[in-house]
Amino acid sequence: MKDATYPFVVQPLAYEYDALMPVLDEETLRFHHDKHYKTYVDNLNNALADYPQLQKMSLKELLTGLETLPVAVKEAIRNNGGGVYNHELYFDSMKSPVGQEPCGELAEAITRDFGSYQQWKEQMKQAAVTKFGSGWAWLLADKEGKLSIAQTANQDVPDLAEYIPLFLVDVWEHAYYLQYQNRRADYVEGWFNLINWRKAQRRYEMRNS
Ligand code: MN3
Numbered sequence: 001m002k003d004a005t006y007p008f009v010v011q012p013l014a015y016e017y018d019a020l021m022p023v024l025d026e027e028t029l030r031f032h033h034d035k036h037y038k039t040y041v042d043n044l045n046n047a048l049a050d051y052p053q054l055q056k057m058s059l060k061e062l063l064t065g066l067e068t069l070p071v072a073v074k075e076a077i078r079n080n081g082g083g084v085y086n087h088e089l090y091f092d093s094m095k096s097p098v099g100q101e102p103c104g105e106l107a108e109a110i111t112r113d114f115g116s117y118q119q120w121k122e123q124m125k126q127a128a129v130t131k132f133g134s135g136w137a138w139l140l141a142d143k144e145g146k147l148s149i150a151q152t153a154n155q156d157v158p159d160l161a162e163y164i165p166l167f168l169v170d171v172w173e174h175a176y177y178l179q180y181q182n183r184r185a186d187y188v189e190g191w192f193n194l195i196n197w198r199k200a201q202r203r204y205e206m207r208n209s
Contacts, residue, residue, distance in 0.1 A: 006048045006055035010038050011088055019096045023190035028179045033091060036174050040083030040155070047076035059085050064161045082155030086136055086168060093167035093200065097193040105145075106166070106197070106204040113147040120149075121192060124169075127151050128188045134172040138165055139200070141207050164207040166200045 013019075013033060018026045048054050051073060054062065062069070062081050069077055102110050102117060114120035127149050128137035135153040140163040142148070147166075150158050158165065169191050176187035 003058050005058055007045045008041050008059070008084055010041050011091070013091055015095065020094060020194055023097050023187075023194055024094075024176075025179050028176065031178065032170075032175060033087075037083070037087040037091070040080045040087060043076065044080040044084050047073045047080060060160050063157050064159075079155050082157050085157055086155055086170070089165055090136075090168055090170050093196055094191075094194040095196040095199075097190075100195075100197050102197050102201070104201050104205075106201045109141075109145055109147050109204070120147075123149050125185075125188055125192075128169050128171050128191075129185050131171050136168045136170060138168040140165055141204055143208055145204070145207065164203060166203050167195060 010033075013029075017029050017033075020029060051070065054069065054073075054077075057065070059081055062077055063085060066074060066078055101107070107117075110117055110120045114123060124137060124139065131137060131151045131153075133153065135151060135156070138150045138152065138158060140148050140150055140158055142163055148163075150163075152158060169188060171184060171188070176184065180187045
C-alpha cells in the first residue's frame with residue numbers, strides 16, 4: 001500500500017463496516033470509505049493521468065516532493081494525494097472498540113514525552129477538538145522516537161521526510177456528522193477506543209526502516 005504507484009486503488013477495510021460500532025456506525029463508515037475516500041483516489045488518478053513521469057512515484061514521494069511537481073497539478077496532488085494518504089492511515093489505524101492499550105516501547109514513550117497516558121489523551125483530544133474547520137490531528141514520531149502531536153488543515157500531511165505518523169483522527173465533518181451532527185468532541189472521545197495500539201506500536205518500532 002505505502003509503495004503503491006499509479007493507478008492508485010481503493011484499499012478495502014481490514015474489518016467489517018459494522019466493526020466499529022457503536023463508536024462509528026455502518027452508514028457513517030460506508031459513506032466515508034466508499035464515497036469520500038474513493039473520490040480522493042479517483043481524483044488523484046485523474047490528476048496523474050497525463051503525467052507518465054509522476055505515475056512512477058509513490059504517494060510518499062509525491063507528497064514529500066510537492067514543490068517539484070508541475071504547477072498545473074500540484075494543488076490537485078496535494079489535496080487528493082493527501083486525502084488518499086490520510087484516509088488509508090486513518091482506516092488502517094482503527095479496530096473494534098474492545099479494550100486495547102498502548103503497549104511496549106510506544107507506551108513507555110508516551111509516558112516519557114507526555115507525562116502519562118491521560119495527559120497524552122487530553123492533549124490529543126484538545127488538538128482534535130480545537131482544529132478549526134476541516135483537518136486532522138496526528139500522533140507522530142521522529143526518527144529518534146520522540147513523540148509529538150500535530151494538527152494539519154484540509155488534506156495536508158506533516159513533513160513525511162522527518163516524521164513517521166503513528167495514527168491520526170479525521171475531524172472533517174464528513175467523518176462524524178451523520179451520526180454525531182455537530183458533536184465533534186463526542187466523536188473524538190469515542191475514537192480513542194478505536195485506536196489500534198498494536199499497529200501503532202509496530203509503526204513505532206519500524207520507524208527507521
Ligand atoms: Mn475523511
